[in-house]
Amino acid sequence: MTSPHILQDFDHAITTFRGELLSMAGKARHNLERAIRALLERNEELANAVIADDNDVDDHERRIDELGMEILTRFHPLASDLRLVISAMKISGNLERISDHATNIAKRARKMSARAEIQEITLIEPLYTLADQLLRDAIASFTDHDARLGASLHDRDKELDRMHKSVTAVYGERIENQNGRSEDYLHLILVVRSLERVGDLAVNIGEDAVFLEAAKDLRHSKDRSIS
Amino acid sequence: MPAQATSTDAASRPDFIQVDQFSFHYGPKQALFDIHMDIPEHQVTALIGPSGCGKSTLLRNLNRMNDLIEGVRHEGDIRIGGTSLYDPSVEVISLRKRVGMVFQKYNPFAKSIYENVVFSLRVAGRGRKTELDETVERALTDAALWDEVKDRLHDSAFGLSGGQQQRLCIARAIANQPEILLMDEPCAALDPLATLRIEDLIIGLKQRYTIVIVTHNMEQATRCSDRTAFLYMGKLVEYGPTLAMFERPKEPQTEAYITGRFS
Numbered sequence: 001m002t003s004p005h006i007l008q009d010f011d012h013a014i015t016t017f018r019g020e021l022l023s024m025a026g027k028a029r030h031n032l033e034r035a036i037r038a039l040l041e042r043n044e045e046l047a048n049a050v051i052a053d054d055n056d057v058d059d060h061e062r063r064i065d066e067l068g069m070e071i072l073t074r075f076h077p078l079a080s081d082l083r084l085v086i087s088a089m090k091i092s093g094n095l096e097r098i099s100d101h102a103t104n105i106a107k108r109a110r111k112m113s114a115r116a117e118i119q120e121i122t123l124i125e126p127l128y129t130l131a132d133q134l135l136r137d138a139i140a141s142f143t144d145h146d147a148r149l150g151a152s153l154h155d156r157d158k159e160l161d162r163m164h165k166s167v168t169a170v171y172g173e174r175i176e177n178q179n180g181r182s183e184d185y186l187h188l189i190l191v192v193r194s195l196e197r198v199g200d201l202a203v204n205i206g207e208d209a210v211f212l213e214a215a216k217d218l219r220h221s222k223d224r225s226i227s
Numbered sequence: 228m229p230a231q232a233t234s235t236d237a238a239s240r241p242d243f244i245q246v247d248q249f250s251f252h253y254g255p256k257q258a259l260f261d262i263h264m265d266i267p268e269h270q271v272t273a274l275i276g277p278s279g280c281g282k283s284t285l286l287r288n289l290n291r292m293n294d295l296i297e298g299v300r301h302e303g304d305i306r307i308g309g310t311s312l313y314d315p316s317v318e319v320i321s322l323r324k325r326v327g328m329v330f331q332k333y334n335p336f337a338k339s340i341y342e343n344v345v346f347s348l349r350v351a352g353r354g355r356k357t358e359l360d361e362t363v364e365r366a367l368t369d370a371a372l373w374d375e376v377k378d379r380l381h382d383s384a385f386g387l388s389g390g391q392q393q394r395l396c397i398a399r400a401i402a403n404q405p406e407i408l409l410m411d412e413p414c415a416a417l418d419p420l421a422t423l424r425i426e427d428l429i430i431g432l433k434q435r436y437t438i439v440i441v442t443h444n445m446e447q448a449t450r451c452s453d454r455t456a457f458l459y460m461g462k463l464v465e466y467g468p469t470l471a472m473f474e475r476p477k478e479p480q481t482e483a484y485i486t487g488r489f490s
Contacts, residue, residue, distance in 0.1 A: 078485045215475030
């Protein structure tokens with residue numbers, strides 16, 4: 001735990017800023033969880049709630065940008081304070097996109113809820129479980145200043161990529177067989193694609209956490225060491 | 228790419244000024260402890276740290292200004308271009324011609340703009356009008372003041388604004404074409420726009436001079452210095468490229484100071 005700033009108002013602003021980001025992260029993750037549940041449980045009402053609540057996440061993103069700008073303007077942060085503002089603003093963009101993917105999934109869930117159930121929809125569950133683990137750990141790497149955890153997400157995301165390919169192949173095969181449910185299988189392929197993208201965005205958040213804690217930019221880098 | 232981020236010229240010396248295990252005492256009080264750092268030629272090096280950390284003491288040792296104080300002593304050495312400042316062959320007066328200085332409070336003499344610039348030349352007995360005229364134009368141009376004062380060179384220096392007076396002091400300091408320019412909080416008494424003009428000037432001047440600046444303003448250090456040294460309680464805590472130090476300092480004390488957590 002770092003010691004407080006001499007200027008107490010700086011600490012208040014940082015606390016508010018971090019709080020806003022953590023609240024946004026919780027809502028984005030909750031939206032994803034509810035979108036998948038709406039899909040699996042064929043719950044149209046829940047899907048509608050997720051779509052409506054995306055605006056709330058968008059508001060958080062705007063608020064985080066405002067607070068970040070305010071901190072940059074008022075306090076001229078340097079070193080770890082500067083990295084915190086930059087990384088938090090980038091993370092909020094990634095969270096907003098995760099919530100957009102939740103909304104896309106919810107829209108597909110709403111369309112599919114009126115039609116007969118597809119048994120193979122359950123193939124989505126392990127993908128969601130892993131995507132959510134990656135997202136949870138990405139957020140934790142930021143909140144706990146855990147660069148090692150943040151850097152680990154890149155390799156762990158490869159398993160999600162592998163699952164994405166495998167499940168997409170199964171759904172693609174069903175479409176080729178022309179069993180009359182092609183549109184639903186296409187929806188499922190795009191849901192799987194959204195979950196794969198959530199994994200990528202979690203990796204981005206983990207890299208921002210590494211930048212915050214270790215001042216190292218891992219993006220597009222073969223050297224994944226954090227020291 | 229900003230000027231302060233450019234690398235040292237191939238021809239410039241990375242160890243032009245060598246502060247070598249240098250300690251300094253004001254009587255019984257030790258102000259500097261075993262400072263060791265190389266200051267590169269044609270770059271701007273900023274000294275930062277809380278009041279009393281020794282940064283001005285270190286600066287004033289670079290042209291032996293502290294010699295004027297009774298009871299001071301030092302250990303270690305400071306070399307410029309490989310020659311010790313304390314070598315018996317070094318005359319302090321000629322050293323101060325090589326190492327000019329600008330102070331926190333602009334302090335023009337109660338003379339005309341022209342006479343302020345040529346003051347040191349007149350003291351040295353160099354009174355030929357052509358040389359003086361050339362020096363005035365060159366120094367004022369280098370100090371980014373020529374265009375503003377060329378039509379009133381014989382007016383009193385006190386008629387200039389604060390920022391102009393400080394630039395006049397810079398012109399006076401570089402009239403003798405020193406190799407090194409020391410600046411002790413040169414913008415502390417200036418408004419923000421005058422400060423930016425001085426900073427712009429500093430970035431331009433490093434092409435010809437090696438500049439060492441003491442500043443309490445960390446934004447100023449980030450804007451116009453290439454390297455930064457953080458001193459605390461007379462010790463050199465961290466020294467390195469400015470942007471790296473302000474983005475990712477290595478030492479916890481530096482981090483605490485530049486993020487405003489220092490107590």
